[in-house]
Amino acid sequence: MNKEYKIYTKTGDKGETSLIGGMRVPKYHERIEAYGTLDELNSFIGLIRDQDIDEHTRNTLIEIQDRIFTAESLLATDNENPPNQSLPEITEKDIAMLEKEMDKMNATLSPITSFVLPGGHPVVSYCHIGRTVCRRAERVTLRLAQNSDINDLVLKYLNRLSDYLFVLSRKFADDFNAIEIHWKARI
Numbered sequence: 001m002n003k004e005y006k007i008y009t010k011t012g013d014k015g016e017t018s019l020i021g022g023m024r025v026p027k028y029h030e031r032i033e034a035y036g037t038l039d040e041l042n043s044f045i046g047l048i049r050d051q052d053i054d055e056h057t058r059n060t061l062i063e064i065q066d067r068i069f070t071a072e073s074l075l076a077t078d079n080e081n082p083p084n085q086s087l088p089e090i091t092e093k094d095i096a097m098l099e100k101e102m103d104k105m106n107a108t109l110s111p112i113t114s115f116v117l118p119g120g121h122p123v124v125s126y127c128h129i130g131r132t133v134c135r136r137a138e139r140v141t142l143r144l145a146q147n148s149d150i151n152d153l154v155l156k157y158l159n160r161l162s163d164y165l166f167v168l169s170r171k172f173a174d175d176f177n178a179i180e181i182h183w184k185a186r187i
Contacts, residue, residue, distance in 0.1 A: 030144045035075040037137040042068045044130040051123045071154045090153040098160045105171045120178030127169035134162040
């Protein structure tokens with residue numbers, strides 16, 4: 001017998017949702033804001049992945065999306081009533097992968113001595129949007145960590161991921177022969 005699966009549960013109609021572990025919280029709760037911002041970031045990374053880009057970068061972005069889902073699950077967990085099943089973790093290996101990818105890209109790019117104005121090509125712009133959403137996710141998660149037990153590696157991963165997205169924007173600017181405009185302060 002094939003049981004029909006419905007995406008809607010109707011349990012959130014009054015503005016609450018459940019954390020992993022069962023605790024009900026308002027949909028504006030800081031945990032929901034944190035993992036919701038990561039979900040937004042994951043969607044932007046999917047948009048970057050859907051562009052005409054090299055296969056290696058596409059596969060790296062799929063790995064990053066997986067790690068973001070892992071971070072979301074960690075942020076969605078009720079610390080006071082943890083689930084019976086184990087959850088995946090963010091590890092130092094995940095952070096090292098981002099650093100390795102950045103080092104590889106930076107080896108082919110010209111050194112940077114100033115800020116870069118976002119833009120030049122749609123893929124470059126998508127990376128910058130992803131970078132800024134990632135920075136917001138990091139800020140929201142830092143705020144959550146003031147009152148909750150948050151794995152430090154989640155914060156470290158988000159910090160490194162925003163750097164990765166910046167370097168990726170520069171790689172794509174190079175790949176697509178986009179003009180990279182360096183910001184010069186008017187004094």
